[in-house]
């Protein structure tokens with residue numbers, strides 16, 4: 001489990017399909033050196049979490 | 063906020079699951095688990111059944127009583143479970159190949175019998191597990207391993223086949239139209255009777271790449287081009303429409319059957335027949351047809367059986383039928399319609 005700025009990424013479940021990257025309306029996620037990373041600007045819309053088919057990314061609540 | 067308690071219904075210990083990166087089956091599993099959790103379905107009240115295929119692996123990832131059947135037989139096992147345990151919620155999770163090709167016969171007949179089960183069909187329009195061959199729902203013209211110049215045949219139109227006789231519930235949605243997808247899942251689970259959700263899903267590895275898509279999301283955008291959400295309540299869906307087509311069973315019109323009062327016939331003054339005499343009235347030579355019953359003599363000449371060209375020979379004429387009619391159901395009522403013409407000598 002790797003916490004980013006607003007999301008927590010599970011590197012063991014993740015299959016690097018980049019669906020989260022492509023559905024993010026703010027384009028803050030990216031796949032770099034085999035890791036999902038996040039740059040500032042997340043609006044916590046939960047789209048990444050809703051679409052991930054592998055239960056591998058969660059948005060921090062609150 | 064997302065309610066994450068649905069994870070209790072998944073065997074997370076076996077994750078990451080077996081499916082390829084971006085495969086739509088993961089989305090089907092997850093969203094079905096979410097809807098079940100919301101409805102309070104759990105391992106005490108719910109069974110899931112899968113057939114064979116990549117999609118057929120779904121039941122095995124759920125923390126519920128799960129059955130993995132031979133190829134095409136998911137519906138048979140599900141219907142059997144529902145028959146012996148009507149208190150259980152029974153859900154089928156399988157693929158378009160499993161349900162529509164080898165299991166197509168069961169699909170026709172299980173839907174016809176309308177057991178209260180819900181089917182989620184991961185419809186990726188291909189045989190995924192075996193390597194990307196054309197299946198029953200592969201659109202005409204699609205290039206696959208077995209149709210390198212484009213699929214030659216028309217696909218099976220599940221939307222038409224499953225909406226021919228009420229009651230029915232058929233929904234078509236996609237793994238991309240997420241809110242619509244969730245609504246379809248929930249409504250199908252709540253439907254009393256056979257419900258089928260046709261979920262257009264991506265097999266990115268063995269179908270999508272050949273079609274030129276690099277990611278699952280690119281396939282989603284293609285789904286968005288091919289399908290649109292139909293507005294309103296429908297009883298049918300066109301081939302490019304997403305929505306729910308449902309119809310309750312047509313209410314049976316109940317006819318109040320009035321019990322006819324049989325008038326007491328005064329027979330005191332009527333002619334007394336001996337059995338020997340009665341025998342003459344057999345319909346021959348223009349005579350009427352009489353029969354005896356419980357001490358009365360009835361004239362049954364007006365019966366439709368003995369009229370016109372094809373009239374029957376009357377074997378019962380001139381006989382006392384008290385015993386015969388008593389053992390034949392409805393015999394009496396039929397007889398009471400005919401006029402009483404006399405009394406029978408004991």
Ligand SMILES: Cc1ncc(C[n+]2csc(CCOP(=O)(O)OP(=O)(O)O)c2C)c(N)n1
Nearest residue numbers: 115116117133157158159160188189190191
């Ligand atoms: C009796 C039998 N015939 C054929 C097969 C080979 N087979 C395994 S999966 C499959 C097709 C599955 O297609 P589908 O239901 O669409 O699932 P997908 O893999 O696409 O999710 C076939 C033909 C088999 N396992 N058993």
Ligand code: SF4
Nearest residue numbers: 014015017018020052
């Ligand atoms: S959608 Fe999920 S599995 Fe795919 S890359 Fe993002 S976190 Fe990983």
Ligand code: SF4
Nearest residue numbers: 024042043045046048
């Ligand atoms: S919550 Fe929304 S904005 Fe934030 S990373 Fe996920 S998809 Fe992007």
Ligand code: SF4
Nearest residue numbers: 082085116190265266
């Ligand atoms: S082969 Fe296709 S259907 Fe099977 S897991 Fe991979 S992407 Fe999914």
